[in-house]
Amino acid sequence: MKKHLSPDPFKNTRATSGCAHMDDQNDPVTMILRLKDVRKTAHNWKTFQSGATPGRIVIPSEVKIRDTRQIPFEVDPPLHGSFRALLDPWFKRPLEADYKAKLSTQIKALVENVLKADKVETVAEFSLCLQSHALTLLLNTDGSEADTWIGWGTHVFRSEHDPLDGNKAALLYDYIDAQIKSAAINPRHDLYSVLLAAQVDGKKLTFDEIKGIMILTFAGGRDTVINAVTNTIAYFAENPESLVRLRNEPEIIGRAIEELIRYFAPLTQMGRVATEDTQVCEHAIAADSRVSLCWASANRDESVFESPDEVILDRKLNPHVSFGFSHHNCLGATHARQIMRILIDTLIEKVSSIDILDCEENIETLGEFSRKVGFHRLNVKFNPR
Amino acid sequence: MAKITFITQDNIPVTVEGESGSVMALAVDNNIAGIDGDCGGVCSCATCHVHVAKDQFSLVGEASEIEKDMLELDDSTDDYSRLCCQIDITDELDGLVLTVAG
Numbered sequence: 001m002k003k004h005l006s007p008d009p010f011k012n013t014r015a016t017s018g019c020a021h022m023d024d025q026n027d028p029v030t031m032i033l034r035l036k037d038v039r040k041t042a043h044n045w046k047t048f049q050s051g052a053t054p055g056r057i058v059i060p061s062e063v064k065i066r067d068t069r070q071i072p073f074e075v076d077p078p079l080h081g082s083f084r085a086l087l088d089p090w091f092k093r094p095l096e097a098d099y100k101a102k103l104s105t106q107i108k109a110l111v112e113n114v115l116k117a118d119k120v121e122t123v124a125e126f127s128l129c130l131q132s133h134a135l136t137l138l139l140n141t142d143g144s145e146a147d148t149w150i151g152w153g154t155h156v157f158r159s160e161h162d163p164l165d166g167n168k169a170a171l172l173y174d175y176i177d178a179q180i181k182s183a184a185i186n187p188r189h190d191l192y193s194v195l196l197a198a199q200v201d202g203k204k205l206t207f208d209e210i211k212g213i214m215i216l217t218f219a220g221g222r223d224t225v226i227n228a229v230t231n232t233i234a235y236f237a238e239n240p241e242s243l244v245r246l247r248n249e250p251e252i253i254g255r256a257i258e259e260l261i262r263y264f265a266p267l268t269q270m271g272r273v274a275t276e277d278t279q280v281c282e283h284a285i286a287a288d289s290r291v292s293l294c295w296a297s298a299n300r301d302e303s304v305f306e307s308p309d310e311v312i313l314d315r316k317l318n319p320h321v322s323f324g325f326s327h328h329n330c331l332g333a334t335h336a337r338q339i340m341r342i343l344i345d346t347l348i349e350k351v352s353s354i355d356i357l358d359c360e361e362n363i364e365t366l367g368e369f370s371r372k373v374g375f376h377r378l379n380v381k382f383n384p385r
Numbered sequence: 386m387a388k389i390t391f392i393t394q395d396n397i398p399v400t401v402e403g404e405s406g407s408v409m410a411l412a413v414d415n416n417i418a419g420i421d422g423d424c425g426g427v428c429s430c431a432t433c434h435v436h437v438a439k440d441q442f443s444l445v446g447e448a449s450e451i452e453k454d455m456l457e458l459d460d461s462t463d464d465y466s467r468l469c470c471q472i473d474i475t476d477e478l479d480g481l482v483l484t485v486a487g
């Protein structure tokens with residue numbers, strides 16, 4: 001099998017049943033697999049809440065390893081909307097010319113660097129570096145912070161073999177505590193300082209609220225971006241004609257980005273907790289039980305997408321949910337799309353082909369399903385134009 | 386060539402001219418407030434929602450099934466709603482008035 005492929009493990013169950021069940025630390029989850037049902041459930045925040053016990057809407061559940069509520073992710077409307085009103089303008093900065101220019105400088109330097117090497121481990125030596133440097137722009141913090149974050153490695157939130165080892169995250173929590181405290185003493189121009197000075201619904205944010213926003217900004221934008229970038233490199237390695245096509249038809253790059261993000265669905269699913277007895281596509285859902293919005297499955301729904309298992313770079317109608325749907329849609333999507341845009345522009349300009357040397361897939365186990373979400377290791381050689 | 390008027394949330398009409406491409410792209414190029422076009426026009430984000438003037442709806446026509454499914458879950462949708470990334474600019478649209486959805 002080609003190494004870039006991401007097979008759809010949900011196909012049969014989605015068609016026949018529409019839902020599946022998985023256990024997770026004795027707090028079972030009903031996985032919702034069809035696009036329409038995923039969208040309806042995401043939209044219906046009153047019945048399917050995000051503001052449950054912190055960590056519970058994440059799968060595997062993080063209830064046992066954290067108390068801090070992540071914001072705006074684990075907050076429901078109307079308070080959720082007040083936080084988004086504060087955060088949205090800041091997270092739209094990636095559209096500004098200056099931001100794009102800086103991101104472009106970073107990505108060009110990184111690509112020029114990997115072009116010199118005989119062998120590059122894409123996850124650690126390319127995607128993590130790219131993600132960390134880009135995050136300094138999103139936070140508007142000193143560029144050198146990226147070195148600290150890269151030093152944490154790819155598994156800062158969970159140990160590789162024990163997803164419930166909370167000690168790992170302590171590193172990040174302590175770091176964020178220290179950053180908020182120092183920004184409080186000496187205000188800067190970064191996101192910490194903006195949050196320290198801000199008000200939501202006429203009230204200043206508490207320390208824990210600021211911490212909850214910052215943790216989410218680190219956590220939500222790390223593995224997702226790393227998966228998106230690494231899978232994109234694997235795709236272009238095995239489809240060199242696509243690099244040529246995008247070079248010749250730059251007007252389809254926007255569609256190509258959406259299609260790669262649809263196909264690879266860097267975040268497989270996210271949970272909600274039912275606030276009452278209800279049902280989803282004729283499956284009973286008990287009050288206080290969990291459902292998941294399976295973005296990865298919804299993106300392959302054959303009742304909506306033609307040839308859902310193919311990457312069609314210029315797919316015109318592409319109502320994918322890789323960035324979520326409705327109230328909680330991804331706050332970092334503008335940043336993630338800008339990263340993808342500049343990455344592709346740079347690859348087109350500087351790279352002729354990419355050879356995969358060897359790899360180890362990152363497979364998630366979700367009840368009866370195994371899904372490839374990316375790679376643990378992807379050794380490649382970048383060849384210059 | 387078509388002149389298209391957008392009425393933004395603060396009730397300010399802005400008239401712009403376009404030749405080809407989507408109405409969303411025209412709006413974004415002209416910084417029309419409330420039209421973000423986050424997904425670049427592939428019908429995945431609904432940040433390009435407009436209400437078409439009632440008597441002009443036949444000019445732009447009905448939404449596709451996929452677009453209707455997106456609109457169905459938008460709280461401000463009415464019978465004259467469209468995602469304007471799905472409307473291509475043609476000469477026939479000259480004089481079209483679109484109210485940006487809130």
Ligand code: HEM
Pocket residue numbers: 042050071072073074084138216217218220221222224225228261265266267270271295321322323324325327328329330331332333335336
């Ligand atoms: C390709 C990369 C990314 C993908 C696929 C992705 C995916 C998602 C998805 C599916 C959601 C919805 C969660 C839900 O409904 O509960 C979400 C929410 C969120 N994402 Fe992303 N994300 C990406 C990049 C980022 C980045 C770079 C950041 C920030 C640094 C970020 C920050 C957030 C935040 C803060 C939320 C919560 C929004 C809310 O609750 O209102 N994401 N993301």
Ligand code: FES
Pocket residue numbers: 409421422423424425426427428429430431432433468469470471
């Ligand atoms: S621009 Fe995204 S749906 Fe129209």
